[in-house]
Amino acid sequence: MGEPARTRTTPPRRGRLEQPVRRALAGAAALLLLGAPATAASAAARPAAASALAVEAAADRAPITLDNLSPTAPVKGDTLTLAGTVRNSTGHTWHNAKVRLRTGTGALGSRSTINEVSKRTTATAADGTPVDGADHPMPDITAGGSATFTLKVPVSKLRLTGDGVYELAVELTAENGASLGIDRTFLPWFPSDSGVQPTRTAALWPVVDEPRVTARTMADVRQTPVLRNDGLTSEMRSGGRLDRIVKLGDSLPVTWVVDPDLAITADAMAGGYRVASGSGTKAGSGGTAAKQWLTELQWAMVDYKDAAQARKQLAENGGSSTPSSTASPSATASPSDTGSPSPSASAGASGSGGTQPNPADYPHDDVVGLPVGDPDLASIAHRGHGSAQLSTLLSNAQELSANASTALKLGVQPRTDVAWPVQGWLDSSIIATGKQAKASSFIANSDSIGRSGLPYTPSARRNLAGGLHEDVADSAIGSILSRDLSTPASRAEAVQEILAQTLMVTMEAPSKQRTLLIVPPRRMTTDQATVLAEALKAADKGGWIDPISLKQLQQTAPDPSAPGRVPSASAYPSSLRATELSSATLGQVATVNAQLQDMVRILTAPQRVTGPFNGAMMRTVSTAWREDPSGERAFEKETNDYLDDLAGAVRIAPKSSTITLSGQSATIPVTVLNNLEQTVQVVVRMQSDQPTRVTVGDGHRLNIPPRTNRQVEFPTTATTNGRAVVTVRLYDLQGKAYGPTQRITINVTSAGNSVLIVVGLGLLIVVVAIIRMYRKRARRQADGGPQGDAPQEGPGEGPDEGADTAADGAEGSGADEKVEG
Template sequence: MAEAADIQGISHSPARRWLRRTASVILGAPLVATLLAGPAVPGAQADEASKAPSGSSTVDVTLDSLAPSAPVKGDTLTVSGTLTNRSKETVTDARVDLRVGPRLFGRTSIDTAAERTGYVPGSDPAAIGGKYTLKIAKLPSGITQNFTLSVPVGKLGLDDAGVYQFGVSLSGQTSRVPYEQVLGIERTFLPWQQNESDSRTRITYLWPLIASAHLTAETGSDEQQTPVFADDDLAAELAPGGRLEQMVSLGRQLPVTWVIDPDLLAGVDAMTKSYRVRVGDTTIAGKNQVVAKQWLTQLESAVADDKVVALPFADPDLASLAHRGKNVSGSLSHLQNATEVASPTVETVLHVKPSTDFAWPVEGAIDPSIVDVATSAGAHNVIARSDSLQETGGLPYTPSAARPIGGGTTAVVADYRLSRAFEGDMSNAGNSTLAVQKFLATTLALNDQDTDDERSIVVAPQRMPTAAQAQSMARALHALDDERWTQPLDLVDAAEAKPDADATTRVPGTSQYPRKLRSQELPTQAFQDIKATQASLDSFRVILTQPERVVTPFGNAINRSMSTSWRGRPLEAQQYRDAVRTYLHGLTNEVQLISKSDVTLSGRSATIPVTVQNKLVQGVDHLVLRLKSDNATRLRLNDGSAVAEKPIRIAGGHSQSVKFDASANANGQVQVRAQLYTEDGTPYGEEMTFTVKVSEVTPTVLLVIAGGLLLLVLAGIRMYTHRKRANADGPSGGDGGEPEQPSDPTPDTGPESGEPSGTGEKVDR
């Protein structure tokens, strides 16, 4: 029947069609899966194999140490490092070789060699071989193995003085590649200068002591004004092994120029005494006085015979001021103040007189506006960098750092390659070794450049090097101790050195300022916040009897709000500014008017008391309390005007009640406003308003009241007289006479006298 139906074109029912399709899918699914999965497996395996390390990237070779860094004849060069098999196969029949390449000429060739990765036959030199090879039978997958090789310098084949490429390679074979090949290589540089060079490059190395802000504007109410720190992180940097401790202990042995933020000295000096640390909503006593004292003692000893350059207090961000802040009135005055307090701070703490004639924009990037701001506070030298003030004259050598850029200003241009040599993770021994060797190679290449002029090169590293970065910098500088091709020079002398007449002196335009650095600048709102805080401080200081207790900590905090250390930390910067403003607002509110309830005034005149409270520790003065009636027709004050004023002077922790005379002319309610002002007319604090209800008594009412009082008096007199008469008409004495009746009239004459009457006196006859 089904066949007949098919022949006749009769269609199946929907249920039957669904069953047939479902069965087809179920039966065909395994076949489809097999077909799809079959060719996919080899493809996946091929992709995985292609991603596996191969060739000279099979084994990762690192150089953890190379000593000596700048060998001389007779030395033995010792190289240590690690080998890590990154492939999935075991390396067999391996050996570690040393390779010394041909001499490199110029800084560009050094940069090119440093960027090369992998082994290139024909370009990379042959191995030294012989007994200066380390054999390794097997290096399993994922395993790391240490190695050490030593070779006399005389076996390296070094000829003329200069920079040579130096490499360590591992050769071996794997099951997939069963023949010997180079499976890993690491390159570095070997400076070779047997004797002192005929001319030596003078190197100025800046050694920065700068830290982020830790001190707050808050101080204790005690006589010493105990400082309050936002945290105790500074103590960790000062402790043995900490970043700042390493900077001092290493720097004291180096020929460097110390570049110091005076705010750091002020903070550490505050830690040597009693201090508090904020924890949540409270503070606890700080306990790191010994650490702070030891660090300051070591620093004072370290800088005693060295040149010290003091940056403006708290290291203000010059680029942010130039690009965002100078259009906000008053911003540049903070830079002036920060510069003025720099030298006294350093002299007080370290007992040395620093130079304050240098400005250091972030990463040495400058434009005309930055130069203008940098020199506005009196600096005549701006520390720039050669990737900002770039050479355009095609000089075949690196010119001296000093460049006159007009207006009596000198740009001290640091070499950007040397300045950035120790950025990155220097806690990795391999990174540190490569950085040290490249630094030394670059300085030797500089000295070998074709010029007869004696040059001075400045190195301006990152502002806040880590402990590991500082250790790497120190290793590199110690390698130059014998002064074979360099000699040290301090920053002041470098700025005064004779400039190269052919060097570029044109300051790049504002549009050429690096976009990345511009994105890290403080926003315009930051300077508006600072302006508002300064305005509040100015209003507050004039009423204080001891303004220095407030002006100094808040002035320093405002300078910290502009610090370069806030770059890359916009949220923390905003929180710091908010904390300063909030604390100042809280102090200003300690001097306030006490809220007053409505006053009812009965009669034509009365006094209105207003209370001013001072909860500060110190007294306040130079304040005026002004009372103003909104309706002078109904209520007048003091001398009959709508406004009355009285001076305010209150001791710390006290209140004062000030009384104003008031006179009413009509009934009703009057709004009265009370406001404190400074003597120059600036409002201080919040205005207080209250209502005076006037109930005036009219003349008619007074007449009625007076008439009533008169009637009461007359009634009292009548009652008194009546009682007196009643007493007089009572029983007489014991003479037996008849008693006088109450109705009898009182005699209107007295008894006759025998004396002569006086003149003008009326006498009865």
């Protein structure tokens, strides 16, 4: 099944009495069968019996659990060991109880039969008969107490009549043999592979986490990244989830499915990073762990046979037997497209005994790279359909996953032609969205595709229209892996169920070789990874599966009896729609992108801003947010707030809203602030809304260095008294407005008598000139001269009072300044 829901309720443990009525009956049986008197004197025991019933009804733990079965897939001559725990949830001591082993009379007939056995909660005749000599007397178990048991039985005593899957049950019985509880498991038995075609089985091995890197970076040349928390440190350290997943997958023939953003983040941490803390940051503590983990990941994805050869080579050269423990990063490279530095954690170095093996030099397992950030295809398809910004984002995320910088960090070039929607649920819009990310194959959930109607499980590869394909994951096995597997009993049960399911697939049509795809949860836990690893190893050793990669599976011919199918939009589960990213969240991508593009036009080093924010936008639509909606809201707010801070770092310093001019002219100073760490290029302009009353000078083009203020002056002339409003605003070099407008009211209290005199003299000169022209023309006509005016030399236009000279003005303090004429 394609990434089963992690929020689903865990199926009931076999043997657990769930309903209060059943618990009460079990409690009553325990009292009668373990020594409660059945005579009239029992009336005195009724209060105690009632108490026991209450305790039993409140209990939520099975009376008996099977914690371990070894070997998980026995062969002829083996002795089977079963170990488990008995728990007394009644209010009375249990005396003379014992555990015995039961097995059915024959192999189970189908996968549906396995499911039916799993759902039984009480002992029935279908559980078979006790196995001779396979019982374990229990000591007295006090109320609320527990005890362990171990059964050892040769497989020859288990009545295994032929290849197939058998039910085994450990049952807790009272002194008289009545059942007090039962726990079931399954035993695969495949002693002979004569004529049986093993199922070619591919398993995905996801290495995925939640977004950690923010859009924020430090002001140094490297742009040290800032992480939203330091949670990856514990995940990557020895014993952490990501550490265990990598080590478990190291020796398995699996297909790695990696979000390259995790490698980008680990690489950034290895070079030094900060962690958000309140309004500031603090030093991150996981650089060494991240460097070690990334190197281990690189080696784990090397074909495990070649990795073993490399380890042997290194040991022979006098180095460590584990290449990952000695790999050293090279010098820091240029910043990546997500704004993170990119030192290579896998570059070769000379060790004490010879050349350090480089994982990039060896053949690799099949490695699928998700689009960077693991964008939620279903949310984008359903709530962001038609958004050009989201389409561009998906394409960029896919291209970044496939580029050389990412391959350097991963130590391998991943393939990016596979789409994995949430839990493998498809519809036509999800297919269309996946195509935007250049996917040609889609991981699908067999539950979403529906039943094939065939008497066997068909192969995983299916054809779709338009040259597309779907690789259908087995939902039954996926559901097993989606459970809470945090206890020994749950893990033992899950391993045996997976072995049973895989063997049953093979036995459904033993002469017809097919393919099977196993997909665990996207962010599988260490316990889920452990179960899958144990099951794959046991099934491979047992001989009924043939492990292959996803790429090999995709090269097999689809079963013509099981054509591909794309479910309708109405079939998409409402429970998954409820967890989708909101339209508002997806819309923020367009909003942030528009604001980012406005800002880029004034920057001289735009990549210092676009890189971190492009990465942040990819992470904003991550699939991981379905499980952490509050985290998504916080991440979105942090991104928007930081972009607002950066955009507001280039602005006009506030001025008094009113300026009084007491004469006909003055200059108004304007200060432009640049609090960024790079030079910006802007034009500052002032405009009057009443140019007949107040006129202002031309705009100024400014190149403002980092962390610098520039002051420019606008000459202003007033012709009449009264109020006028001027606006001051920044523009980019293409003439598009940047930032808010600042309005200033100019109060002209006296234009001055000199202004009136000058105006009057000007009018008088014009009148005199007209009279003189008239008289000259009259004389020419009287003398017979040429008609019309001779060319006159008009006044030339003065030089542009432009920004280039203003840009060299003195730096201002940025304080408010009141200007009077």
